[in-house]
Amino acid sequence: MFGIGLTIVGLARFQFAMTTVFHFFFVPFSIGMGFVVAVMETMYCVKKDKVYRDMAKFWGKIFLLSFAVGIVTGLIQEFQFGMNWSEYSRFMGDVFGAPLAIEALLAFFIESVFIGIWMFTWDRFTPGWHAFMIWMTSIGTMLSAIWILAANSFMQHPTGFTIAMMGGRTRIKLTNFGDVVANPQLWRVFPHLIIAAIMTAGVVIAGMSAWGLLRKKDGENHFFKVSLKFGLWVGLVGSILTIFAGDFQTQQMIKDQPMKFAATEGIYQNTKDPAPWTVIETIDAKGHKTSGEVELPKVLSLLTYHKTTGSVKGMNTINKELNDQYGNKKFGTQMGSELDFYPPAKTLFWSFRIMTLVAFIVLVFDFLGLLFSRKNKDTIENKKWLLYCLGIGIWVPFIGNSAGWFVTEFGRYPWIVYGLFTISQAVSPSSTIGSLLFSNILYFLLFTFLGGVMVWYSRQTLHQGPYFEDKDSKQNVDPFAKEAFGK
Amino acid sequence: MMTLSILWFLIIGLLFAIFVFMEGFDFGVGMSTQLIAHDQMEREAIMSSIGPHWDGNETWLVTAGGAMFAALPIWYASLFSTYYYLLMLVLVSLIIRGVSFEFTKHAETKFGKNLWMWTFFCGSFFAPFLLVMMLTSMIQGVPLNANGDAIGLGFFDVVNWLSLVGGVAGVLLSLVHGLNFLRLRMEGPIRDRARQLNKVLYPILFAGEVVFALLVIFQTDFFTKKPVSTTIIILFIVLFSLLGYYGVLKDREGWSFVGSGLSLSTVIVLIFNGMFPRVMIGTHGNSISIANAANSHYTLTVMTIVACILVPIILIYFIWSYTLFTKRINPKDNTVKY
Numbered sequence: 001m002f003g004i005g006l007t008i009v010g011l012a013r014f015q016f017a018m019t020t021v022f023h024f025f026f027v028p029f030s031i032g033m034g035f036v037v038a039v040m041e042t043m044y045c046v047k048k049d050k051v052y053r054d055m056a057k058f059w060g061k062i063f064l065l066s067f068a069v070g071i072v073t074g075l076i077q078e079f080q081f082g083m084n085w086s087e088y089s090r091f092m093g094d095v096f097g098a099p100l101a102i103e104a105l106l107a108f109f110i111e112s113v114f115i116g117i118w119m120f121t122w123d124r125f126t127p128g129w130h131a132f133m134i135w136m137t138s139i140g141t142m143l144s145a146i147w148i149l150a151a152n153s154f155m156q157h158p159t160g161f162t163i164a165m166m167g168g169r170t171r172i173k174l175t176n177f178g179d180v181v182a183n184p185q186l187w188r189v190f191p192h193l194i195i196a197a198i199m200t201a202g203v204v205i206a207g208m209s210a211w212g213l214l215r216k217k218d219g220e221n222h223f224f225k226v227s228l229k230f231g232l233w234v235g236l237v238g239s240i241l242t243i244f245a246g247d248f249q250t251q252q253m254i255k256d257q258p259m260k261f262a263a264t265e266g267i268y269q270n271t272k273d274p275a276p277w278t279v280i281e282t283i284d285a286k287g288h289k290t291s292g293e294v295e296l297p298k299v300l301s302l303l304t305y306h307k308t309t310g311s312v313k314g315m316n317t318i319n320k321e322l323n324d325q326y327g328n329k330k331f332g333t334q335m336g337s338e339l340d341f342y343p344p345a346k347t348l349f350w351s352f353r354i355m356t357l358v359a360f361i362v363l364v365f366d367f368l369g370l371l372f373s374r375k376n377k378d379t380i381e382n383k384k385w386l387l388y389c390l391g392i393g394i395w396v397p398f399i400g401n402s403a404g405w406f407v408t409e410f411g412r413y414p415w416i417v418y419g420l421f422t423i424s425q426a427v428s429p430s431s432t433i434g435s436l437l438f439s440n441i442l443y444f445l446l447f448t449f450l451g452g453v454m455v456w457y458s459r460q461t462l463h464q465g466p467y468f469e470d471k472d473s474k475q476n477v478d479p480f481a482k483e484a485f486g487k
Numbered sequence: 488m489m490t491l492s493i494l495w496f497l498i499i500g501l502l503f504a505i506f507v508f509m510e511g512f513d514f515g516v517g518m519s520t521q522l523i524a525h526d527q528m529e530r531e532a533i534m535s536s537i538g539p540h541w542d543g544n545e546t547w548l549v550t551a552g553g554a555m556f557a558a559l560p561i562w563y564a565s566l567f568s569t570y571y572y573l574l575m576l577v578l579v580s581l582i583i584r585g586v587s588f589e590f591t592k593h594a595e596t597k598f599g600k601n602l603w604m605w606t607f608f609c610g611s612f613f614a615p616f617l618l619v620m621m622l623t624s625m626i627q628g629v630p631l632n633a634n635g636d637a638i639g640l641g642f643f644d645v646v647n648w649l650s651l652v653g654g655v656a657g658v659l660l661s662l663v664h665g666l667n668f669l670r671l672r673m674e675g676p677i678r679d680r681a682r683q684l685n686k687v688l689y690p691i692l693f694a695g696e697v698v699f700a701l702l703v704i705f706q707t708d709f710f711t712k713k714p715v716s717t718t719i720i721i722l723f724i725v726l727f728s729l730l731g732y733y734g735v736l737k738d739r740e741g742w743s744f745v746g747s748g749l750s751l752s753t754v755i756v757l758i759f760n761g762m763f764p765r766v767m768i769g770t771h772g773n774s775i776s777i778a779n780a781a782n783s784h785y786t787l788t789v790m791t792i793v794a795c796i797l798v799p800i801i802l803i804y805f806i807w808s809y810t811l812f813t814k815r816i817n818p819k820d821n822t823v824k825y
Contacts, residue, residue, distance in 0.1 A: 064589055065589055065593070067589075068585060068586050068588065068589035068590075069586060071542065071585060072581065072582040072585040072586055073582070075549070075578055075581055075582060075585075076578050076582075078549060078552050078553065079552060079567055079574055079578060081556065081563075081564075081567075082556070082563045082564050082566065082567025082568055083567045083568055083571055083574060083575070084568075086564035086565065086567070086568035086635075086636065087564070089556065089560050089563055089564035090560060090561055090564045090635070092560075093556060093557075093560020093561065093563065093564070093782060094560070094782045094783050094786050095786075096556070096560075097553065097555075097556030097557030097558070097560050097563070097782065097786075098557045098786055098789060098790055098793075100553040100556055100557065101550065101553035101554050101556065101557035101558075101790060101793075102553075102557075102793055102797075103553065104546060104549045104550040104552075104553040104554075105550060105553075105793065105794065105797040105798070105801065106793075106797055108546045108549055108550070109543065109546050109550075109801045109804075109805065110804075111542075112542035112543040112545070112546045113542075113543040113546075113804055113805055113808045114804075114808075115542065116538070116539035116540055116541075116542055116543055116808060117539060117808055117811060119538070119539065120538060120539045120812070121811065124811070164783075166782075166783060167561060167778065167779030167780065167781065168779055173783050173785075174782075174783060174785055174786045174789075175785065177785075177786075177789045428564075428568040428636070429568075429634065429636045429638065430568045430569065430571070430636040430637055430638050430640070431568070431571070435571050435572065438572075438575075439571070439575050442575065442579065446579060446582065446583075450582070450586060453586075453590060457590065457593040457594075460593060460595070461593065
């Protein structure tokens with residue numbers, strides 16, 4: 001599927017994809033959870049209703065679990081550029097290092113210090129001040145996203161640089177830091193990612209609350225109902241806004257990376273005018289052909305240009321254009337007369353559809369959930385089928401997030417920095433198949449293990465319910481409790 | 488151009504020095520859980536002494552790595568691709584250590600608690616061992632080609648007497664530092680046990696420092712290139728260790744903590760001083776210097792402005808976060824449950 005064999009570049013790519021996808025299970029979830037927990041705690045400060053405090057505490061535990069796994073897997077990301085992609089680091093260091101360092105200075109310190117304080121000071125501060133700590137953490141996670149996306153946006157659409165000789169080698173030279181920060185890619189991908197992150201948190205909270213309601217344990221009903229409604233609202237609003245933010249970002253993609261867009265739509269030939277939207281098709285990526293389309297007339301024109309006319313360029317045309325622009329001028333003729341700028345079309349086509357489908361699934365189910373939990377006709381508890389759907393659907397946004405990341409990263413192929421540096425130029429010359437295989441296997445085992453443990457403990461936390469600790473501490477407080485004398 | 492890149496060499500050194508000071512005691516505390524705790528309750532109390540802080544402490548490493556990338560990327564690329572296996576194992580150590588804080592809290596079974604306590608211990612042991620191994624191997628030089636890649640790096644380039652002794656010294660210093668930290672933060676018998684263990688460890692540490700100094704003389708060019716400064720810095724390492732030992736003997740835990748922390752930081756000073764103006768020492772004459780590893784003047788200026796604004800702010804809330812948790816922890820009455 002990824003066209004990866006046992007080559008150094010292939011293994012290094014696989015490792016990057018694996019570590020990023022795994023890291024990216026936890027990043028959007030943590031960003032979203034941090035935000036919603038901060039909102040919950042603020043609601044407690046405003047409404048003084050104890051249930052919101054319980055919610056912030058309980059969902060905070062899930063947040064902390066994902067934060068822990070997210071942070072440690074992020075460690076690999078930072079060092080991987082040097083380990084597996086040293087040529088990339090040398091070429092790109094002048095631009096790429098700065099956002100990473102600023103991310104650490106501006107975001108990681110805020111996150112890591114304030115989350116430490118927040119965890120251990122529930123009884124030390126007034127509710128308002130304690131809520132301030134989680135807000136700082138949440139702001140830290142979002143700032144972190146801005147800077148990592150700034151670095152990534154440069155790779156998608158380089159701005160504010162020249163190519164120059166530095167220290168005896170050809171490197172990118174930063175000329176305008178403001179341009180890197182003001183990169184239009186960045187400010188279009190950021191809202192999309194943050195909203196999708198918050199939606200993810202909403203879906204998980206709604207889903208876990210649904211399981212909580214299905215269990216029907218005494219005294220927890222109210223907690224899980226309030227949580228369910230909260231999660232459903234976050235998910236519904238999030239899914240609607242994600243769709244808009246996604247469209248907003250797509251407009252930039254059409255402009256900067258037409259090849260990526262054509263691939264996500266699976267178009268090889270230029271479309272007719274107006275362009276129909278392909279729902280499904282089979283793609284022959286080697287032969288540059290598609291067949292068996294199911295099409296909706298005019299919709300692609302509408303999606304692309306926001307009007308009912310206009311043809312969309314296909315990959316064959318764009319490949320010719322890219323050849324004129326970059327082909328032999330940059331790499332000479334040693335790679336053949338015609339260079340291959342085709343990204344992995346199947347992956348992109350299906351990733352895009354999965355991502356979009358996820359948003360709509362969340363939209364529909366969260367709408368139904370809210371419909372059945374209206375104030376006067378509250379029947380959600382009896383709608384077991386819906387609760388099961390919500391509970392089982394917890395993993396759906398994670399698939400959507402990964403698919404979105406696939407679109408962004410695979411669509412850049414064959415570039416690592418768009419128009420400047422290819423993936424195969426970027427890999428470490430000192431890498432060996434052995435070292436990469438070893439690290440791939442080790443990371444894979446570690447990730448599977450950690451992910452499994454995290455899911456297991458989240459499940460256990462849900463099973464214990466929101467009032468688990470309270471009972472525990474009551475036993476300790478009352479010296480004449482039955483338990484103190486044994487059974 | 489040159490002055491700014493030297494400034495960033497110093498900043499990276501400073502970030503590493505702060506990192507080993509802060510994370511040094513974190514690692515030591517991690518090792519203490521299996522060395523001086525008698526039961527699970529005590530292990531968790533020891534763990535909770537760094538619970539709110541470890542994440543922030545580790546961020547200094549992330550920042551140092553980021554600063555290397557942002558200021559001297561050729562160094563970053565060469566160093567991390569050269570020490571591929573070591574760095575990978577460092578990362579694995581840090582990962583299993585990092586998750587063990589959160590996972591211990593959730594573990595219910597005895598097996599689970601033991602498992603996460605042991606991953607905590609192993610991570611805390613291997614991370615400083617491997618990190619210092621990497622640094623002490625680096626100062627002996629590696630076979631770099633003209634591009635700065637260590638192709639044909641042999642096993643004994645990485646694993647040799649100096650790097651092994653260095654690794655052990657790193658572990659010992661961290662452990663001693665962690666025990667000194669526990670004496671500051673804990674109540675009850677753990678304090679005494681920490682002190683008793685330190686009384687035993689310090690003489691071993693002094694022997695280790697002597698061996699380390701001798702190996703630095705024979706295995707690196709530090710003494711031929713910078714005899715005076717290298718000697719003075721090594722003396723300071725010993726002096727700070729003596730200060731720590733004095734604090735242990737006289738039961739002045741404040742002094743011993745400062746002493747052990749500074750001796751760790753001074754090891755970084757030794758390494759950075761000896762390398763200057765090189766950042767990677769090539770055994771085939773292809774050393775990488777600050778000048779040809781550095782980023783453009785413009786980028787360095789941007790980074791300098793950013794650092795000048797942010798670092799003071801970070802220090803303020805970083806220190807403030809420590810002032811929030813000054814109450815000594817009693818394992819029998821530990822409100823911070825792990």
